[in-house]
Amino acid sequence: MTAQRLAPVEHDAAPEAQSPNVVDELRSRVTGDLLDVVVDLDSGEGCRLSDLRDGTRYLDMTMYFSSAPLGHGHPGLRTPEFEAALVRAGRVKPANPDFATMEQARFVETLRRVFGDPELPWLFFIEGGGPAVENALKVAFDWKTKHNARRGVPMRGSRAMHLRWAFHGRTGYTMSLTNTDPRKVRDYPAFDWPRIPSPAVEPGPRWDTAELLPAEREALDAAEAALTRYGNEIACFVYEPIQGEGGDRHLRPAFLREMQRLCREHHVLTVADEVQSGGGITGHPWAHQALGLEPDLVAFGKRLQVCGVMGGRRVNDIEDNAFREPSRISSTWGGSLVDMVRATRILEVIESENLLNHAARMGELLLSELRGLAAEYPDLVTAPRGRGLMAALDFPDGTLRDRVTALARQRHHTVFLPSGPRSLRWRPALSVRPDELTDAVAALRATLRELSSE
Numbered sequence: 001m002t003a004q005r006l007a008p009v010e011h012d013a014a015p016e017a018q019s020p021n022v023v024d025e026l027r028s029r030v031t032g033d034l035l036d037v038v039v040d041l042d043s044g045e046g047c048r049l050s051d052l053r054d055g056t057r058y059l060d061m062t063m064y065f066s067s068a069p070l071g072h073g074h075p076g077l078r079t080p081e082f083e084a085a086l087v088r089a090g091r092v093k094p095a096n097p098d099f100a101t102m103e104q105a106r107f108v109e110t111l112r113r114v115f116g117d118p119e120l121p122w123l124f125f126i127e128g129g130g131p132a133v134e135n136a137l138k139v140a141f142d143w144k145t146k147h148n149a150r151r152g153v154p155m156r157g158s159r160a161m162h163l164r165w166a167f168h169g170r171t172g173y174t175m176s177l178t179n180t181d182p183r184k185v186r187d188y189p190a191f192d193w194p195r196i197p198s199p200a201v202e203p204g205p206r207w208d209t210a211e212l213l214p215a216e217r218e219a220l221d222a223a224e225a226a227l228t229r230y231g232n233e234i235a236c237f238v239y240e241p242i243q244g245e246g247g248d249r250h251l252r253p254a255f256l257r258e259m260q261r262l263c264r265e266h267h268v269l270t271v272a273d274e275v276q277s278g279g280g281i282t283g284h285p286w287a288h289q290a291l292g293l294e295p296d297l298v299a300f301g302k303r304l305q306v307c308g309v310m311g312g313r314r315v316n317d318i319e320d321n322a323f324r325e326p327s328r329i330s331s332t333w334g335g336s337l338v339d340m341v342r343a344t345r346i347l348e349v350i351e352s353e354n355l356l357n358h359a360a361r362m363g364e365l366l367l368s369e370l371r372g373l374a375a376e377y378p379d380l381v382t383a384p385r386g387r388g389l390m391a392a393l394d395f396p397d398g399t400l401r402d403r404v405t406a407l408a409r410q411r412h413h414t415v416f417l418p419s420g421p422r423s424l425r426w427r428p429a430l431s432v433r434p435d436e437l438t439d440a441v442a443a444l445r446a447t448l449r450e451l452s453s454e
């Protein structure tokens with residue numbers, strides 16, 4: 001580790017003087033996987049970000065791991081009123097669960113209006129998607145134990161059924177659920193909770209048929225076996241409506257609806273982890289709505305800026321559920337007030353600019369572009385798929401995918417995100433423009449052309 005001090009950032013100094021070794025300095029001190037870019041927070045535009053060191057522009061199809069719905073420099077986030085509200089909320093960080101502010105009230109009102117679900121009236125806020133999922137699980141464990149007691153079953157709800165290829169975070173309970181890249185969980189203590197197969201299929205003609213496919217029947221049989229074995233202990237079934245980190249794996253609505261039916265039959269709550277699929281990227285506020293599902297709990301984060309849980313439906317069967325009984329779930333800050341102010345403004349812009357419709361239309365454009373690319377390079381690119389802007393394609397293996405990703409960034413200044421063992425995912429801003437999507441596909445096409453002629 002070097003002892004050299006970083007110079008403080010002076011915004012009127014020449015950019016190259018401000019940040020010569022910032023990436024190396026950070027790499028030597030902070031855990032992470034830093035790109036070789038120093039983001040210029042003042043001069044990005046839409047899905048294009050600028051490198052503070054030399055002004056290089058990168059077309060970013062990752063948008064900070066799917067967490068910046070309006071991209072850079074959106075005029076709606078540049079108003080004097082918004083900037084004053086940010087500063088006011090930033091001077092001190094209140095403990096939101098215990099001290100009311102007008103800012104928190106305005107956030108809750110806006111969230112309920114733009115993305116709210118009347119069937120899920122309870123809200124809980126916390127920082128981080130993993131902690132959001134953890135607290136959804138805690139609500140379910142609390143519920144199941146009380147529900148069992150009401151039925152004369154002296155047993156704690158202490159297990160969470162989940163899917164193969166799930167990613168729910170890297171915190172305490174979620175370590176027992178996450179099973180994508182083994183490095184993320186290897187050797188950490190975990191609970192032995194029931195894991196069932198994840199029968200993902202490519203969206204296509206069979207997508208909306210009600211008849212179950214053989215792999216879906218197999219997964220349902222595995223779920224039924226687990227419910228028969230541990231039914232009174234299983235508090236919830238937790239699922240990503242579209243498995244993001246596992247490789248953009250789409251589960252058919254017919255399968256997930258059947259899982260929901262089975263869980264209801266066995267007194268088990270359903271928890272949709274919408275940390276990645278929620279917040280409008282599918283062209284709907286929540287992916288579970290696009291799939292016609294009715295979860296009891298929804299965990300959210302990323303694009304919403306504030307992470308947390310929405311709850312209702314069967315949770316309400318227990319009057320003193322964990323949303324209502326004091327001290328069952330809480331944290332000091334309960335989300336950050338600055339994030340709430342930013343989230344409020346972003347939600348207002350999503351509403352006033354009709355960005356859900358826009359995301360759905362841009363998703364169609366993107367999918368047709370990705371299909372075109374797959375037709376041109378059938379040996380290299382397969383399985384173009386997407387719901388709204390949550391889109392992906394596959395490469396024959398992870399090595400090629402990683403090489404394409406690196407070359408697209410180095411040669412064409414276009415940034416993509418890997419997903420699962422061999423997929424490339426698209427997570428642009430909801431406000432993405434058609435030219436940004438077509439330019440990014442053109443960069444991918446140019447990279448493939450160069451690789452094919454090597």
Ligand SMILES: Cc1ncc(COP(=O)(O)O)c(C=O)c1O
Nearest residue numbers: 128129130167168169273275276
């Ligand atoms: C579906 C899902 N759940 C949970 C998480 C964890 O969120 P965080 O990284 O904010 O803890 C993620 C992060 O990618 C996710 O995609």
